[in-house]
Amino acid sequence: MFAIAETTERGATIIAPTGKIDTLTAKAFEAEMKKRIDGETGALLVDMSAVDYVSSFGLRSLLIAAKQLAPAGRKYILFGLNPQVHEVLRVSGFLKIISVVATRAQALDLVGPPPVDIG
């Protein structure tokens, strides 16, 4: 089972995949990210809070997106990882090359300051 939701905040696209990112679903996830990478110009944030499982194919799709965004200097931030998914990224050395934070607020802070409220 694989679904994805999208929102925009502070000019950043936030996608929220649901379920497993594995051998069978990674290609679909990769295609969804590619759509946002090609069709938009801002930061790409991935809300991982509804992802309960990531295998090596999932890692592969996360890395491909990072490589596609880096040359344009576009920010790419993952947040909300459960401890098991976080551990898979950690042992694979991904935490050193991809920004991973705990919360959506922290991810948005990395994107930029909130819009100033002009009273």
Next chain:
Amino acid sequence: MTGASCTVSVNNSLEELVQVHAALEKFAEVCGVTAETRHATILVVEELFANAVRYGYDENEADTIVISARYQHGTMRVIIRDQARPFDVTAPPRRPDETLSLEEMEIGGLGLFLVHEFAQSITQDREGATNVTEIVLKNAEVN
């Protein structure tokens, strides 16, 4: 007392992972293991199964792969039986080079590395034409 066990037999096709995942999820739930053990069990099986299916067979070569899991005294043990071309999965794979930059980092090749990361031991025997791969997972239940 031999602990709880489950066995799932599937074709050598990647689509069968849905069934394999479902069986292992259910087994992990029945055993009441931690989320760590559940995730590691499914991960190890997926990586080994996918490797065998992708690289172990000629085109259209049909096989039945039997996956058994046993949980006893806080330890999860998985046995995979297949008739794929033998491939040594016990040799320690190359570690990802953590000094590499994003641009330099290679895509792929992490599957077997992850298996070794989450396994306490990996053994492989050959019984006739059958590869018997046994993985004992690191015990995450003591935490």
